[in-house]
Amino acid sequence: MTRRTLARALPLTPAVVLLLLFLAGPIAYCAYIAFTDLQLTGQAESSFVGLENFRTAFGDEGFRNAVWLTLVFTVVSSLVGQNTLGLALASLMQRASKPVRTLTGGIVITAWVLPEVVAGFLLYAFFRREGTLNAVLDALHLPRQNWLFTLPILAVSFANVWRGTAFSMLVYSAALQEIPREVTEAAQVDGAGGWRRLWHITLPMIRRSIGTNLMLNTLQTLSVFGLIWVMTRGGPGDRSQTLPLFMYEQAFQNSMIGYGTAVALLLLLVGALFSVLYLRLLRTEV
Amino acid sequence: MARTRVTRPASRRVSPRISRRISRRAAADVCLLVVAAAFCLPLAWVVLSSVDPRADLTVKAPDGLTLGNFEAILTADVTFRPLLNSLLLCGGGTALAVVCAVLAAYPLSRFQSRLNRPFLLTILFATGLPITAVMVPVYALFVQVDLIDTPQGTVLFFAASQLPFAIWLMKNFMDGVPKELEEAAWTDGASTWQSLLRIVLPLMGPGVAVVTVFSFVTMWGNFFVPFMLLLTPDRMPASVSINEFFGNRGMVAYGQLAAFSVVYSTPVILLYVLIARRLGGGFALGGAVKG
Structure with a gap:
């Protein structure tokens, strides 16, 4: 009996070994060095410092700034931007004519498929002082701005909306197609207007997709590094330095691996929390 | 739509409903096209600049076509x-x-x-x-x-x-x-x-x-x-x-x-x-x- 079970579990081995060595291992190691004063160079051995790194973090102006910016970045780009725009596009696409639907879907998905760094460059060019956005604003006789300097966190948030909306659009398109036509038609016959149908029928019927989408968007947004790195390097100063960039700067530019890892551990915990919420959400669905 | 026509032969009732559907479709099309254009601007920049001998950071028609950038x-x-x-x-x-x-x-x-x-x-x-x-x-x-x-x-x-x-x-x-x-x-x-x-x-x-x-x-x-x-x-x-x-x-x-x-x-x-x-x-x- 046990022998058969073992034989059956055998194909799992390569995957489990890889996951343990390269994913679980680093996470465990992360939890360990977050409590040490490990440094990048010069120091032969590190010593256990308890909660010192976390105490430093919560007293650190730079850390609090990064937490705040991560919050702004996540709320603006994921919760509000990608989610709302994705839903709007999906529901407009249900009504639009086929060529327009295909064209829009193609363009939005292209932005999603592009490599992260390329997306960063494109949006960098778009938001630069001599870039496309200001040219458009000029043409409309609106005031121009040096976006990457005056509102860097907003610029990178919009960049993330540009890059990530396709995912929400795909999730919501699939969800909207599952709403039976009779339901919306019945509401229409009863005289419910567009907004009321959205609020009382569509949104309640796709609420699980909304939950799933919000979780996945948030998790993805929490780990954005390349896009911001390419566009602003976290600057000017630290005005677009979200937690992943702060973590990188502490660990490598300031050579404090222990401190950087403590920040990483906090990020990981937030991610784990969202991941557990996501599991709960799926569990009710299955 | 065919059913509407059968059940309501009075043409004055049919046309507003159909035309409303058409105008809703047109409105959706316009909205989508605006979003598509906004999403397209950065993409257009990279494509146009790649064949532009004097590319800068703004979307514009290239100053002549060149494959020089690719050659380089x-x-x-x-x-x-x-x-x-x-x-x-x-x-x-x-x-x-x-x-x-x-x-x-x-x-x-x-x-x-x-x-x-x-x-x-x-x-x-x-x-x-x-x-x-x-x-x-x-x-x-x-x-x-x-x-x-x-x-x-x-x-x-x-x-x-x-x-x-x-x-x-x-x-x-x-x-x-x-x-x-x-x-x-x-x-x-x-x-x-x-x-x-x-x-x-x-x-x-x-x-x-x-x-x-x-x-x-x-x-x-x-x-x-x-x-x-x-x-x-x-x-x-x-x-x-x-x-x-x-x-x-x-x-x-x-x-x-x-x-x-x-x-x-x-x-x-x-x-x-x-x-x-x-x-x-x-x-x-x-x-x-x-x-």
């Missing part, structure tokens, strides 16, 4: 070596992840066990973890075990980071292959391996293709992993080497940067089109992600 970058140092590095790293990582995922998905999909559910929940939990956050400890670990700055180390980490999602998708696709076919093969004396290779895999070709393409595209675009784990410039994939255009060369050659972006992005766009078509529209991934 299509050299071993600038383009071919980084792309080859990308291909080897991402190809290796994808192959490893897909093979491991197929093997792991088989028992999860085919055999009942008390451990399946906790295992799958752990896998699903791992898909949500921000990989960015583990990169600092991975770096520290790789330094200690001498995997830092090696292609194999990067391949192994790529594979591991993609594995949770690959296993999850693969298991769902495998569940779609009816078990009866295999049971018939088992009674004919086929081993587990034979039924996996000869029966299950051929039937889930599209599923394997989706996992393969999705893993490859994700790795191809990944910046942070090779940025952290590789140090020697000659070993860098395109996602990292593209920064050379920017930081280190002082003046930025925007036309060349755009041309490189086009060359580097084209493969993944083509791959995406390939699977999107095969699965009838781009909605399959969204559906698969939903579980």
